[in-house]
Amino acid sequence: MKVRPWYVVLSMLVPSVATADDCPRPGEGARQLVSEPYVVSFVAESGVIPVGEHFTIVAGVCRAGMPFVGDVQVSADMPAHGHGMNYRPEVVTLGPGRYRVSGMMFHMPGNWRLVFTLDDETGRHVLATESDVR
Amino acid sequence: MTPSPRRIVSIFAWLVGTVLAIVAGASSATSLVEFTESERYFIESHGPWPPPVVVDPGNRFSGDPRAVELGERLFSDVRLAAVEGMACEFCHRRDRAFTDGLVVGVGRQVLARNTPTLFNLAYNRWFGWDGAADSLWAQSIRPIIAQAEMNADAGIVRRLFETDPIYRTALSGMLEIPVGELGDDAVLALAGKLLAAFQETLVTPRTPFDEFRDALLSADMARAARYPLAAQRGLKLFTGEGQCSLCHFGPSFTNGEFANIGISHMIPNDGVDRGRLAGMRKLKESVFNLTGPFNDDVTRANAVGTRQLRFRHTAFGEFRVPGLRGVAATAPYMHNGSLATLEEVVRHYSELDMDRLHVHGGQILRPLHLSDEQIGDLVAFLESLGATPPGNTSQSGQVIEKQQYDGHAEQ
Amino acid sequence: MTFYRYPIIVLWLLAAPVALAGPETLAIVDVHIHYSHDAWQSLPASEAVSMLRRSNLSKAFVSSSGDDGTLSLLAEAPDFIVPVLRPYRKRGELSTWLNDDTVPDMLRERLKSGVYAGIGEFHAFGDDVELPVVRQVIELAREHGLFLHAHSDADAVRRIFRHDPDALVLWAHAGFEGPGVIAELLARYENLWADLAFRSEHATDGAVDPAWRELFERFPDRFLLGTDTNTPERWYYVEDYAAWCRQWLRDLPEQVRQAIAHGNAERLLATVGR
Numbered sequence: 001m002k003v004r005p006w007y008v009v010l011s012m013l014v015p016s017v018a019t020a021d022d023c024p025r026p027g028e029g030a031r032q033l034v035s036e037p038y039v040v041s042f043v044a045e046s047g048v049i050p051v052g053e054h055f056t057i058v059a060g061v062c063r064a065g066m067p068f069v070g071d072v073q074v075s076a077d078m079p080a081h082g083h084g085m086n087y088r089p090e091v092v093t094l095g096p097g098r099y100r101v102s103g104m105m106f107h108m109p110g111n112w113r114l115v116f117t118l119d120d121e122t123g124r125h126v127l128a129t130e131s132d133v134r
Numbered sequence: 135m136t137p138s139p140r141r142i143v144s145i146f147a148w149l150v151g152t153v154l155a156i157v158a159g160a161s162s163a164t165s166l167v168e169f170t171e172s173e174r175y176f177i178e179s180h181g182p183w184p185p186p187v188v189v190d191p192g193n194r195f196s197g198d199p200r201a202v203e204l205g206e207r208l209f210s211d212v213r214l215a216a217v218e219g220m221a222c223e224f225c226h227r228r229d230r231a232f233t234d235g236l237v238v239g240v241g242r243q244v245l246a247r248n249t250p251t252l253f254n255l256a257y258n259r260w261f262g263w264d265g266a267a268d269s270l271w272a273q274s275i276r277p278i279i280a281q282a283e284m285n286a287d288a289g290i291v292r293r294l295f296e297t298d299p300i301y302r303t304a305l306s307g308m309l310e311i312p313v314g315e316l317g318d319d320a321v322l323a324l325a326g327k328l329l330a331a332f333q334e335t336l337v338t339p340r341t342p343f344d345e346f347r348d349a350l351l352s353a354d355m356a357r358a359a360r361y362p363l364a365a366q367r368g369l370k371l372f373t374g375e376g377q378c379s380l381c382h383f384g385p386s387f388t389n390g391e392f393a394n395i396g397i398s399h400m401i402p403n404d405g406v407d408r409g410r411l412a413g414m415r416k417l418k419e420s421v422f423n424l425t426g427p428f429n430d431d432v433t434r435a436n437a438v439g440t441r442q443l444r445f446r447h448t449a450f451g452e453f454r455v456p457g458l459r460g461v462a463a464t465a466p467y468m469h470n471g472s473l474a475t476l477e478e479v480v481r482h483y484s485e486l487d488m489d490r491l492h493v494h495g496g497q498i499l500r501p502l503h504l505s506d507e508q509i510g511d512l513v514a515f516l517e518s519l520g521a522t523p524p525g526n527t528s529q530s531g532q533v534i535e536k537q538q539y540d541g542h543a544e545q
Numbered sequence: 546m547t548f549y550r551y552p553i554i555v556l557w558l559l560a561a562p563v564a565l566a567g568p569e570t571l572a573i574v575d576v577h578i579h580y581s582h583d584a585w586q587s588l589p590a591s592e593a594v595s596m597l598r599r600s601n602l603s604k605a606f607v608s609s610s611g612d613d614g615t616l617s618l619l620a621e622a623p624d625f626i627v628p629v630l631r632p633y634r635k636r637g638e639l640s641t642w643l644n645d646d647t648v649p650d651m652l653r654e655r656l657k658s659g660v661y662a663g664i665g666e667f668h669a670f671g672d673d674v675e676l677p678v679v680r681q682v683i684e685l686a687r688e689h690g691l692f693l694h695a696h697s698d699a700d701a702v703r704r705i706f707r708h709d710p711d712a713l714v715l716w717a718h719a720g721f722e723g724p725g726v727i728a729e730l731l732a733r734y735e736n737l738w739a740d741l742a743f744r745s746e747h748a749t750d751g752a753v754d755p756a757w758r759e760l761f762e763r764f765p766d767r768f769l770l771g772t773d774t775n776t777p778e779r780w781y782y783v784e785d786y787a788a789w790c791r792q793w794l795r796d797l798p799e800q801v802r803q804a805i806a807h808g809n810a811e812r813l814l815a816t817v818g819r
C-alpha cells in the first residue's frame with residue numbers, strides 16, 4: 001500500500017490544531033458525504049479503488065466541524081445485483097475523527113454503494129454514496 | 135470514485151480507433167465487430183498479458199531459482215507419496231496442461247472434484263475450488279497428506295529431504311535450521327513453499343486474444359482484424375450481453391472470488407459438496423493459513439482476506455470462478471467435471487435454470503437463449519484464449535519435459 | 546419417528562421449553578422449506594422428513610413447486626409439516642406466474658382441502674402487486690384467513706397492505722432490506738412478520754450486530770428463521786443453518802431467543818387459527 005508522505009504529515013498536524021473547522025480531512029481527492037451536522041470525507045489509500053483487489057480507505061468523520069466521537073461502521077453493496085462484499089471491513093481509529101478501513105473489496109466492476117454508519121449518543125446516522133467503480 | 139488515468143487513455147484510444155476505423159473505410163469495417171464503450175472497458179481489463187511477475191510475500195522462497203528447481207523436482211518425485219508411483223504430476227500432467235483429463239481426480243480413491251490446471255496460480259487469492267487455502271504453498275501441502283491422494287506425512291517428507299543428496303545439499307544452503315530439526319508442520323510448510331515456487335512460474339503464453347486486445351487499444355485496426363470474426367462476436371457476447379466478464383474479470387479471466395452458476399453439487403452417493411462454505415471452515419481451521427505461524431510476511435498484510443472473510447449462507451454451493459486462459463486444453467469443466475466440452479458449458483449458460491440460483495433484484499446470470507451460431511461464436515472466443523489447439527502443449531514456454539506414468543486411468 | 550404424533554409428548558415439549566433451551570436442542574421452527582420436484586427425485590419424502598428432524602426442528606413450513614411435494618411431506622408427518630400453498634406448478638414459474646390467469650383457480654381448488662396455513666412463497670416486486678393474479682391471491686388469503694409468504698421488496702409489501710390492511714404477511718428474507726427499512730415497515734404494519742432466510746449480516750461468529758440487536762429487541766415477536774431449500778442440495782444445509790442460528794441466538798436475551806427460534810412461528814400459526 002502506498003501512503004503518500006504529505007498525507008502522513010497532514011494527519012499528524014490535524015489533532016494539534018484546534019480551530020473552528022477542526023474536521024479531519026484525509027487529503028487530496030477525497031470525496032465528501034454530508035448529512036448535517038455529520039460530514040464524512042474519504043479516499044482510497046492508494047488513490048484509486050481497484051476492482052477485485054483488497055483496498056484500504058482512510059476517512060475523516062466530523063460532527064458540526066469537530067472530530068466525531070462514537071462508533072463508525074463501513075459496508076458496501078451492489079444494489080443492482082443484490083449482493084454485498086465477501087469481506088467484512090475492519091475500522092480502526094487512527095486519532096480523533098480519523099479512521100482507517102481495511103479489508104474492503106469490490107469484486108466486480110459496476111455500481112457500488114458505500115455506507116458509513118455513525119453511532120453516537122444521538123442515535124444512528126447513515127451516510128451513503130454510490131459510484132461506478134471501474 | 136477518482137477516474138483512473140488508465141480509463142482516460144482508454145476513452146482516448148477508443149476515439150482514435152473509431153476515427154481510424156472510419157478513415158480506413160469499408161474493407162476493414164467488415165472485418166471488425168463494433169464494440170460498445172463498456173465492452174471495450176472489459177476487453178481492456180482482460181490484459182495486459184503476461185502480467186508483471188509477482189512475488190508472494192508469504193513465501194520467502196518465492197522467486198528464488200534454487201527453490202524453483204527443487205520445487206520442480208519435488209513435483210514429479212514419487213518418493214513424496216506413500217502411494218506407489220504417485221506424485222503431483224500423476225494428476226497434474228504436463229502433457230495435459232497440468233490436469234488429468236478425468237471427470238474427477240483419482241488418487242488412492244476417487245475424489246469429489248475435477249483436477250484444475252496449475253497455470254497462472256501466482257495471480258490467485260484463493261486456491262482449490264472452494265478456496266480452502268489462502269496461499270499456493272498451503273494448497274500444495276494438502277495433497278501430500280490427504281489420505282485419498284498421496285497419503286504421506288511430515289516424516290516421509292523430512293526423510294526425503296535428509297537422505298536425497300540433491301535436496302539435502304541445496305536446502306542446507308537455504309535454511310537457517312537443518313531440516314532434521316524442523317517440526318512436522320514446518321517441514322510440510324517448507325515442501326509447500328518449494329512446490330509453490332515452482333508452480334508460480336507456470337504462466338500461459340500470449341494468445342490470439344491478447345494480440346487483438348493490444349491492437350484494438352492501440353487502434354491498429356489492420357492488426358486487430360486478423361482476429362477471426364467468430365471470436366470477435368464471441369468476445370462481444372462475453373463482455374456485453376452475456377455479462378461473463380463480471381465474474382471472469384481481469385487478465386486471468388477471474389475475479390478470484392466465488393459464485394454459484396447452478397451446477398449440481400451433489401456428490402454421487404455421498405451427500406453434497408458444500409463448496410465455499412466448507413472452504414471457509416477448512417481455511418479457518420488450518421494451521422497453515424496466513425494468520426498462522428508459517429506466513430513469512432511479518433506484517434501479515436497478506437492475511438487481510440482471511441481475517442476479514444464474511445460468512446454468507448450463499449457460500450453453500452459456490453465455487454471459485456475459474457480463470458479461462460488455456461481453457462480449451464483443460465476439459466472436462468466445472469468443479470465436478472460434469473460438462474465435457476466448451477460447447478456444453480456455453481449451452482449451460484444459455485439455458486440456465488433460474489430457480490437454482492437464489493437471486494434477488496437485478497440478475498447477472500440469466501438464460502441467454504443463444505442461437506447455435508452464437509454458441510459457436512462464444513466457443514470460438516474461449517478457444518482463442520489458448521495459443522494453440524487443445525492437446526498441443528508446445529505452447530507453454532515453461533513446460534519442461536514430459537513424463538508419463540504407467541497405468542494412469544484414462545476415461 | 547411416530548412418537549411426535551402422541552399428544553402427551555407434544556404437550557410435554559411445549560411445557561418444558563426451558564429444559565430444551567440448550568444450544569443443541571433449542572427448538573427451531575424453519576419457516577422457509579421448499580420440496581420441489583427435483584428434490585423429490587433425489588430425496589424421498591420419508592428421508593426428507595428425517596433430515597428435518599435430524600436438525601432438531603420442531604416444525605417446518607413447506608411450500609413447493611409444485612404443491613404435491615408439500616402434500617407428500619405432510620402425509621409423512623402431519624404434526625410436523627406446516628403446508629403453505631405455492632402458486633407455482635413447477636420450477637421456472639417464478640416470474641411467469643404473475644401473468645398466468647389459471648393460477649387463482651388452481652389455488653382455489655387446492656384450498657378446498659383446508660390444510661394450508663398460508664399462500665406462498667411467491668415472488669412479486671413493486672407494482673407486480675397490482676396485477677390481477679396477485680390481487681386475487683391476496684383476496685384468497687383473506688377469504689381463507691391465511692398468511693401470505695411474500696418474497697417482495699418494501700414497495701410490494703406496502704402495496705399488499707394497501708389492498709388488504711388486515712393481511713398477514715410473512716416477508717421472505719425480510720426483503721433483503723437493511724435494519725432501517727425493516728424497522729419502518731414492522732412499525733407501520735402490525736401483521737407483518739419477517740423471515741431471515743439467506744440473511745447472514747445480522748451475526749458474525751455468534752455475535753449479533755448492534756443494529757440488528759436493536760431491531761430484534763424492538764420487535765422480538767416478528768422475526769422467524771428459515772433455510773430456503775431452493776435446490777435439492779440445500780436440504781443438506783438445513784442442519785448447518787439450524788446450528789448457525791443456535792449459535793447467534795445465544796447472544797440474545799432468553800425471551801427474544803425463544804421467540805425467534807420458535808415462539809413467533811407458533812404465534813403466527815395461532816393467528817391463522819392453527
Ligand SMILES: [Zn+2]
Binds near residue numbers: 666718773
Ligand atoms: Zn425466496
